């Protein structure tokens with residue numbers, strides 16, 4: 007999965023929105039827009055995960071290999087959004103077409119466990135990898151203290167991300183997917199990256215409308 011999406015990963019890192027965020031060039035309102043997009047994305051992904059595993063009469067074995075409640079970002083995003091947007095953040099979310107399309111595909115993955123696994127991997131392994139450095143940069147850029155507003159990047163239930171990622175990969179390998187299924191998962195990972203890129207482009211366009219920052 008990592009090898010199959012290496013080019014897409016490099017593109018994601020280079021996207022103007024991400025680059026602007028990491029260089030500290032984005033106004034706080036744009037970071038708030040990003041968090042609102044993430045809330046739509048994780049709401050859909052985590053809804054699909056619960057439908058496939060804890061709420062299913064027979065948990066799906068593929069989804070069960072990766073699903074883990076300690077990863078869930080819903081509560082952390084709620085904490086952050088209360089700070090960045092306000093208590094009423096839910097009524098202020100106006101997801102654009104790219105966020106809506108991504109959320110729709112995530113919600114539909116409850117019918118397609120291979121797609122669910124791919125989406126799960128793309129989001130959470132990213133959060134447990136580069137996401138850790140991004141959290142530190144956000145804290146510095148916006149002068150935050152004591153972890154305020156950056157709950158999204160903290161995983162109290164995952165004290166050692168490196169070990170967690172190793173065991174995650176081992177669980178995926180132990181599924182013993184057939185070669186065609188492995189290809190399908192990699193295609194879904196690529197599609198997941200494409201959705202993230204489209205969301206970044208949408209957020210960059212919105213940022214530019216608010217205040218041209220030359221992304």
Ligand code: HEM
Pocket residue numbers: 007008015018019020024025028127128129131132133135136137171199202
């Ligand atoms: C500027 C933005 C980003 C930076 C600096 C970054 C950085 C990193 C780093 C350092 C790793 C660890 C690589 C390793 O363990 O060998 C990683 C892994 C990963 N990233 Fe990113 N990343 C960024 C954006 C993204 C985005 C937007 C996504 C997808 C939504 C993503 C998904 C992943 C995934 C799935 C992995 C795990 C690869 C694996 O170990 O199998 N990353 N990232």
